[in-house]
Each structure stands twice: as C-alpha cells, then as structure tokens.
Amino acid sequence: MxxxxxxxxxxxxxxxxxxDQQPHCxxxxxLLFTGTPLELDDQSFASHAGADLPLVIDFWAPWCGPCRQFAPVFQQAAPLVEPRARLVKVNTEQAQGLAARFAIRSIPTLLIVQGGRELARVSGALPGGELLRWLQQHLPPLPAE
Ligand SMILES: [Zn+2]
Structure with missing residues (x-):
C-alpha cells in the first residue's frame, strides 16, 4: 500500500x-508514524490524500474555542489510531481551498478520507471516548497482504 x-x-x-513495525521513509x-497529528496545507494535503492510508482530518481555526478544547483530545488519539490511519489537522483560515472542497460549514469538523473519498464526517468537539468509538465504527480495516 x-x-x-x-x-x-x-x-x-x-x-x-x-x-506496525515502525517503518521508516x-x-x-x-519514521513514517510520529504519534502526533500532522499539520497539512492545501499543497501537502494532496500528496497525503492521494495515498492509500486513511486520513482522519480535524478542520479547525485558531479563533475557535471548541477547536482549541478538542486539540488535546485529538492529539491523545493519534498514537492509538496509528498505523491504521493518520491524524491530520487542517487550519481552515490558511487552507481555504480544502475547507471549500469538503464543504466545511462549522468547526471543528472531523472527516475520514481515503483515496480522496469521504467515508465519514462528524461536527463538534467529541470527548475522547466518543472520538475513539466513532473512529472504530468508521475506519476501514487494514488491507490484507
Ligand atoms: Zn520522508
């Protein structure tokens, strides 16, 4: 993959x-997995969205209180969710093209995207347990050999 x-x-x-063997680039x-969400902009997003690994995207903005509340929850989920998916953050103030492309109307909004296709979306700052349950429900299984 x-x-x-x-x-x-x-x-x-x-x-x-x-x-899950700590692969290197x-x-x-x-390391290909760092245990922390990755900040992406319009440009870097394209190279990640075009790969096979599912992305869990947190659309946020610096002025948004609930987004700031949610940031540590998202951060803590990263090492638990890798390597099944990569957690990424998109600042909607800077990456306005992406916010428009995915029709983000409120923040924070979470999306699961694989190969450019949207698999799931939820709006609002989820508590940690709910976030993990939501991911468990919607993340595709890892491909078999
Ligand atoms: Zn590299």
Missing part, C-alpha cells in the same frame, strides 16, 4: 504487515 511520509511528503510503498529515513 501507498503511504505518504509526514516529513518529506514523498510516497512510500509498504506491505500492510509492516505498518525510503527517501528521508525518518
């Missing part, structure tokens, strides 16, 4: 069985 490096944004091809040699 294809996944994009969070550091150099190059695509890596990896057997799914190696996902073939180009920059850094």
């Amino acid at each position: 294809l996944l994009t490096c969070p550091h150099c944004h190059r695509k890596n091809r990896l057997p799914p069985a190696r996902l 073939g180009a920059c040699k850094q």
Whole structure:
C-alpha cells in the first residue's frame, strides 16, 4: 500500500504487515508514524490524500474555542489510531481551498478520507471516548497482504 511520509511528503510503498513495525521513509529515513497529528496545507494535503492510508482530518481555526478544547483530545488519539490511519489537522483560515472542497460549514469538523473519498464526517468537539468509538465504527480495516 501507498503511504505518504509526514516529513518529506514523498510516497512510500509498504506491505500492510509492516505498518506496525515502525517503518521508516525510503527517501528521508525518518519514521513514517510520529504519534502526533500532522499539520497539512492545501499543497501537502494532496500528496497525503492521494495515498492509500486513511486520513482522519480535524478542520479547525485558531479563533475557535471548541477547536482549541478538542486539540488535546485529538492529539491523545493519534498514537492509538496509528498505523491504521493518520491524524491530520487542517487550519481552515490558511487552507481555504480544502475547507471549500469538503464543504466545511462549522468547526471543528472531523472527516475520514481515503483515496480522496469521504467515508465519514462528524461536527463538534467529541470527548475522547466518543472520538475513539466513532473512529472504530468508521475506519476501514487494514488491507490484507
Ligand atoms: Zn520522508
């Protein structure tokens, strides 16, 4: 399967069985999973959305109180959800193209996207337990070998 490096944004091809063995990027040699949400803009988003690994996207803005409340909840979920998916953050003030493309009307809004296709969406700052339940419900299983 294809996944994009969070550091150099190059695509890596990896057997799914190696996902949980702390894989490194073939180009920059850094870890492909960092246990923390990745900030993406219009440009870097494209290289991640075009890969096979599902993305869980937190659309947020710096002026939004509930978004700031939700940030540590999202952060704590990252090491639990990797390597099944990558958690990413999109600042809707900066990445206005993405906010328009995904028709984000309120923030925070969470989306699960795979191969550019939206699988699920929920609006509002979920408590940690609900976030994990929602992810469990909607994340696709890892592909078999
Ligand atoms: Zn890299």
